[in-house]
Amino acid sequence: MATIHPKLSDELSQTVVSSTKSVKIKIKRSNPNVNSEQKFDDFVVPIEKWTTVLDVLLDVKSHLDHSVGVRYSCRQASCGSCGMKINGKPGLACFTKISELDSDTVTVEPMDNYPVVRDLAVNMDRMINNHKKVMPYVIREDSEIDAESGIREFLQSPENVDKYIQFSSCIKCGLCNSACPTMAMDKTFVGPQALAQAYRYIADDRDKGKNKRLKVIDESHGIWRCHFAGSCSQVCPKGVDPAMGIQLLRGYLLGIRD
Amino acid sequence: MERETGAREGLKGWLNPSKIGKFGIERLAWLLMRLTGLGLLAYFIGHIYETSHILDGKAVWDKSLEMTQTTEGHLFLALVIGMCVFHTGNGIRLMIAQMGYGIGKAERPDYPYKPQSINMKGKACIYATLGMAALAMWYGMAVMFA
Numbered sequence: 001m002a003t004i005h006p007k008l009s010d011e012l013s014q015t016v017v018s019s020t021k022s023v024k025i026k027i028k029r030s031n032p033n034v035n036s037e038q039k040f041d042d043f044v045v046p047i048e049k050w051t052t053v054l055d056v057l058l059d060v061k062s063h064l065d066h067s068v069g070v071r072y073s074c075r076q077a078s079c080g081s082c083g084m085k086i087n088g089k090p091g092l093a094c095f096t097k098i099s100e101l102d103s104d105t106v107t108v109e110p111m112d113n114y115p116v117v118r119d120l121a122v123n124m125d126r127m128i129n130n131h132k133k134v135m136p137y138v139i140r141e142d143s144e145i146d147a148e149s150g151i152r153e154f155l156q157s158p159e160n161v162d163k164y165i166q167f168s169s170c171i172k173c174g175l176c177n178s179a180c181p182t183m184a185m186d187k188t189f190v191g192p193q194a195l196a197q198a199y200r201y202i203a204d205d206r207d208k209g210k211n212k213r214l215k216v217i218d219e220s221h222g223i224w225r226c227h228f229a230g231s232c233s234q235v236c237p238k239g240v241d242p243a244m245g246i247q248l249l250r251g252y253l254l255g256i257r258d
Numbered sequence: 259m260e261r262e263t264g265a266r267e268g269l270k271g272w273l274n275p276s277k278i279g280k281f282g283i284e285r286l287a288w289l290l291m292r293l294t295g296l297g298l299l300a301y302f303i304g305h306i307y308e309t310s311h312i313l314d315g316k317a318v319w320d321k322s323l324e325m326t327q328t329t330e331g332h333l334f335l336a337l338v339i340g341m342c343v344f345h346t347g348n349g350i351r352l353m354i355a356q357m358g359y360g361i362g363k364a365e366r367p368d369y370p371y372k373p374q375s376i377n378m379k380g381k382a383c384i385y386a387t388l389g390m391a392a393l394a395m396w397y398g399m400a401v402m403f404a
Contacts, residue, residue, distance in 0.1 A: 089280045112271060114265050122265075162364065162365050163364055165365075165366050179281065184267035185272070227288055229285050229288035230282070230284035230285070230375060230376045231277075233376050234281050236371070241367075243376070244374055247358050248358045250357070251357045251359075252358070254357060256357045256358065
């Protein structure tokens with residue numbers, strides 16, 4: 001039995017409200033710290049054409065059930081906090097409008113391939129640790145701060161920036177790792193997020209840490225475990241296209257591409 | 259790399275048919291590549307076992323050949339032909355893509371962010387490979403059932 005939003009109850013009693021449409025949202029609930037029980041709670045919430053999945057979840061939290069666990073922050077697809085499975089596909093709740101889902105019922109679940117903290121919030125330690133392991137920063141012996149000449153810049157041509165700028169848009173939302181079929185089976189796979197970031201720095205001509213980085217990814221559970229299913233790129237909300245970065249990096253490792 | 263306990267989808271993440279609908283033909287190609295690879299490995303082991311009967315004399319060898327001279331045997335061999343053609347064709351596509359060719363060029367992304375690596379060239383190759391596999395199966399069956 002779905003819990004109905006008070007605004008909609010008012011609507012039933014002829015009170016004038018701005019919204020005329022509603023959506024049924026099914027939220028997967030679980031708390032592994034307490035028990036292994038998993039269930040779906042249903043709520044009916046009013047929507048407008050601009051309402052996002054996150055708006056609906058926050059509406060549920062405000063009016064129907066304060067205990068729903070969801071992680072969010074910026075509400076504008078910049079922080080990467082509100083990743084979840086929406087109607088079976090990983091997506092950002094703040095970047096997915098209910099109207100574009102074209103469904104009267106929306107099912108939200110925690111992302112696959114991550115341990116659940118509670119309800120829709122997952123533990124992203126593995127992704128963050130793998131991200132750190134690929135050394136996501138420019139490695140150089142020299143510094144931008146020079147003792148003799150003061151501060152200088154490591155200049156780049158726009159063409160060189162274009163080689164990696166796409167991959168620097170990653171917001172670490174983890175949707176790619178959730179969609180990846182290799183992540184579903186391989187406990188130690190480094191994952192598309194970290195591999196795309198490895199390429200981002202390897203393609204950066206200011207960076208001199210290629211060999212250190214390649215040592216991390218050129219191993220049995222590293223880049224060679226990607227089989228180019230392309231699911232990571234399908235779900236990326238920022239156009240990073242991790243699958244492209246991984247294949248370009250593989251071409252580089254094989255000595256075929258620069 | 260860091261090991262993580264639990265929280266992986268496992269085989270469900272591979273075989274769930276709804277994933278194919280949501281992630282497109284590339285995901286289907288990926289799944290078929292895995293399944294045909296496993297199928298061909300099983301066939302290879304069976305084939306070695308079957309052909310080893312040649313060491314036991316003509317009568318035993320003829321008897322083992324009879325196993326595939328049935329309707330079920332012909333259908334099985336047609337499936338093997340299909341698996342072989344798909345695995346080869348898709349494997350060539352993947353080798354080219356994994357060398358960094360045919361997956362587009364890195365550039366500044368613009369909304370609505372269409373991934374370049376998931377492009378029509380790749381999709382056309384997958385459909386063509388599926389078509390070739392179906393054609394090869396049809397031809398194989400036409401020969402075997404003639």
